[in-house]
Amino acid sequence: MKAVGAKLPRYDGIAHITGRTAFVDDVKAPGMLQARALRSPHHHAAIRNLDTRRAEQLPGVRAIVTHRDVPHNIYGHLEALGVPADEPLLAEDVVRWRGQPVAAVAAEDVDTAMEALQLIDVEYEERPALFDIRLALEPDAPEIHEWGPVFPHFGPHNHRRVRKGDIEWAMDAADTIVSGVYRPQAIEHVPLETQAALVIPEPDGRLTVYSCTQAMYFSLGVVAAHLKLPLNRIKFIGGTVGGGFGGKVDTASETIAAVLALKAQRPVKWRWTREEEFLVSSTRAPWHIEIEDAVSSDGWILGRRMVTLHDSGAYARFSPYGLTKHAFHHTGAYTIPNLKFDGFVVFTNRVPTTAMRGFGVTSVSMAVETHITRVADVLGLDPWEIRLKNANRVGDTTGNLVAMQDPSTVPVTLATADAVGKELPAQFRAMTSERRSGDLLPAHLVAQQAPEGAHVLKRAGALDAAPGNGGGR
Amino acid sequence: MELMVNGTPRATASSPVTPLLTVLRDELSVTSVKPGCEQGGCGSCTVWVDGEPRRACLLPVGTLEGARVTTVEGLGTPRDLAALQAAFNDRYAAQCGYCTSGMLMAAQALIDRTGGGPVTREQVIEALSGHVCRCTGYVKILDAVIAAANGEYEGHHGVEFEGDASQPEVEPKGAPA
Numbered sequence: 001m002k003a004v005g006a007k008l009p010r011y012d013g014i015a016h017i018t019g020r021t022a023f024v025d026d027v028k029a030p031g032m033l034q035a036r037a038l039r040s041p042h043h044h045a046a047i048r049n050l051d052t053r054r055a056e057q058l059p060g061v062r063a064i065v066t067h068r069d070v071p072h073n074i075y076g077h078l079e080a081l082g083v084p085a086d087e088p089l090l091a092e093d094v095v096r097w098r099g100q101p102v103a104a105v106a107a108e109d110v111d112t113a114m115e116a117l118q119l120i121d122v123e124y125e126e127r128p129a130l131f132d133i134r135l136a137l138e139p140d141a142p143e144i145h146e147w148g149p150v151f152p153h154f155g156p157h158n159h160r161r162v163r164k165g166d167i168e169w170a171m172d173a174a175d176t177i178v179s180g181v182y183r184p185q186a187i188e189h190v191p192l193e194t195q196a197a198l199v200i201p202e203p204d205g206r207l208t209v210y211s212c213t214q215a216m217y218f219s220l221g222v223v224a225a226h227l228k229l230p231l232n233r234i235k236f237i238g239g240t241v242g243g244g245f246g247g248k249v250d251t252a253s254e255t256i257a258a259v260l261a262l263k264a265q266r267p268v269k270w271r272w273t274r275e276e277e278f279l280v281s282s283t284r285a286p287w288h289i290e291i292e293d294a295v296s297s298d299g300w301i302l303g304r305r306m307v308t309l310h311d312s313g314a315y316a317r318f319s320p321y322g323l324t325k326h327a328f329h330h331t332g333a334y335t336i337p338n339l340k341f342d343g344f345v346v347f348t349n350r351v352p353t354t355a356m357r358g359f360g361v362t363s364v365s366m367a368v369e370t371h372i373t374r375v376a377d378v379l380g381l382d383p384w385e386i387r388l389k390n391a392n393r394v395g396d397t398t399g400n401l402v403a404m405q406d407p408s409t410v411p412v413t414l415a416t417a418d419a420v421g422k423e424l425p426a427q428f429r430a431m432t433s434e435r436r437s438g439d440l441l442p443a444h445l446v447a448q449q450a451p452e453g454a455h456v457l458k459r460a461g462a463l464d465a466a467p468g469n470g471g472g473r
Numbered sequence: 474m475e476l477m478v479n480g481t482p483r484a485t486a487s488s489p490v491t492p493l494l495t496v497l498r499d500e501l502s503v504t505s506v507k508p509g510c511e512q513g514g515c516g517s518c519t520v521w522v523d524g525e526p527r528r529a530c531l532l533p534v535g536t537l538e539g540a541r542v543t544t545v546e547g548l549g550t551p552r553d554l555a556a557l558q559a560a561f562n563d564r565y566a567a568q569c570g571y572c573t574s575g576m577l578m579a580a581q582a583l584i585d586r587t588g589g590g591p592v593t594r595e596q597v598i599e600a601l602s603g604h605v606c607r608c609t610g611y612v613k614i615l616d617a618v619i620a621a622a623n624g625e626y627e628g629h630h631g632v633e634f635e636g637d638a639s640q641p642e643v644e645p646k647g648a649p650a
Contacts, residue, residue: 009562010562010565010567012570013562013565013567014551014554014562015551015570016561016567016569016570016573017545017554017558017561017562017567017570017573017577018505018545018546018548018549018550018551018554018558019504019505019506019544019545019546019573019574020505020551021570022504023504023507023570023571025508026498026504028502189607190605190607191569191571191607192507192509192515192517192569192571192572192605192606192607193507193509193569193571194509240570241569242507242569242570242571243569243571243607243608244569245607271508273511274509274510274511274512274514274515
């Protein structure tokens with residue numbers, strides 16, 4: 001355990017400070033071509049015609065690819081987790097966001113590639129677009145996705161649900177109901193290194209892929225699936241990422257560069273411009289979060305009713321996963337015995353959204369922590385004391401019925417109080433994460449507690465026998 | 474035409490309107506100079522032209538006949554770091570590394586302007602204000618520049634490499650005692 005607590009040199013530190021680190025765009029290959037993408041100028045349109053013949057005649061153009069060149073064009077990033085596919089690598093008969101790639105060109109240099117883009121003829125028929133998730137479920141909202149306004153594949157439901165205890169009891173029993181709406185907005189990751197890939201078709205038929213991905217084996221799988229190649233025909237070289245923050249799990253540049261390289265039989269480099277990074281790379285999702293807390297006048301949160309809309313953009317990509325994490329965290333670091341959560345992944349004509357630094361969790365944490373302070377303001381209580389009272393303790397159960405083994409809310413809250421010089425009454429200062437008892441175990445929290453040593457409570461487990469706590473989700 | 478790049482005369486055949494950034498990276502293989510935005514906004518392509526920090530993406534090479542161009546390769550090498558580089562390394566001022574070359578060039582120019590330091594925090598903030606870093610939050614970068622300018626690090630004295638510094642020795646896992 002020499003590494004724990006020790007100050008260790010970074011394995012790549014000397015390379016970084018001497019300019020020796022080779023990022024993807026620093027690598028060249030003999031005969032390397034440059035790529036550029038033709039992107040939709042419309043937020044939502046049907047493609048009536050797509051003709052690359054004029055561009056193919058331009059000297060210096062070595063390959064032009066459309067959806068017809070992709071062996072498996074529509075592939076879902078989370079198919080392995082049961083999320084069906086909806087997003088084409090290159091658009092087929094419809095474009096659903098401005099910037100969606102329609103075709104790509106590999107040419108001897110960037111200028112030629114850009115000139116070729118202007119010679120690709122596309123006939124669009126514009127359709128109404130939707131940008132506001134709050135309007136997606138209106139009866140007159142434009143139809144923008146084949147699956148309807150929301151991602152419909154959460155088991156038997158078209159949304160992610162959490163059900164625990166008896167929310168109606170909590171709303172009836174509450175002294176006050178505190179409501180809040182929270183709307184964290186889209187954020188672009190802005191890595192200093194834009195998306196970049198270099199794909200080399202090897203003479204033996206394999207592909208070498210220099211990638212800026214944050215997720216080497218995941219991206220390898222994505223490329224292999226689109227190309228219908230076995231994994232052992234593709235070699236990924238990466239791990240040197242010029243900033244990612246979640247924005248480089250999407251495998252944004254590798255696959256199209258690979259399709260181009262296979263068609264041209266030449267190495268293809270594709271580095272996105274800063275404009276592309278800002279305008280068409282995925283962002284953190286905008287969210288719309290409504291919380292209603294049933295609270296007692298002495299600061300207990302008896303129940304929470306919550307509705308979340310998650311802006312997925314034009315395709316599902318990772319959003320169902322992000323929303324699920326959001327759902328698991330919707331009580332924050334606090335124990336609330338009665339819950340009704342409904343979360344929707346909503347389609348819009350915005351760029352598809354993705355992971356960013358705590359995917360799905362930062363949004364809900366912002367909302368929940370702000371809301372707890374709001375509850376304190378409404379009740380006229382100290383927000384620190386409300387947090388410490390309701391904080392997770394050993395044996396408390398989460399919304400999805402995981403029993404807390406070693407929750408850290410109390411020590412972290414106390415350490416934070418120390419750090420900012422917050423003085424607390426002695427009984428709060430003395431709090432620990434120990435299993436609830438005495439004043440910290442009011443009647444409404446008894447039934448949610450897990451038996452000693454339990455990890456996960458099944459639907460038919462101990463909670464079912466407890467009054468006011470149905471369990472399950 | 475010819476440039477003096479890190480003390481070595483280098484000929485370029487690029488057209489005069491080609492940005493210095495492209496000439497350095499694509500023609501001369503000086504890849505420490507990074508294309509972050511290619512619009513003069515991020516600072517990651519900062520080099521010295523005749524000793525002054527400049528944005529290589531905005532400089533047409535045709536205006537630089539005979540100019541002295543210095544990149545981070547000209548500051549120090551892995552076995553002979555400049556004090557500023559040693560400070561960046563020791564204080565973890567480089568995270569992903571993409572903005573680092575530009576940061577180093579701007580910061581060293583500040584230290585040189587002040588006659589080798591020391592510098593105030595405000596001076597460093599001013600000197601690095603056009604440089605974007607998305608990883609560090611800047612604090613470690615500012616601390617490293619100030620420490621180097623205060624003479625806390627020695628430069629160009631060679632760096633000891635004892636095996637692979639990236640691999641801390643970890644005791645083998647034996648049977649439980």
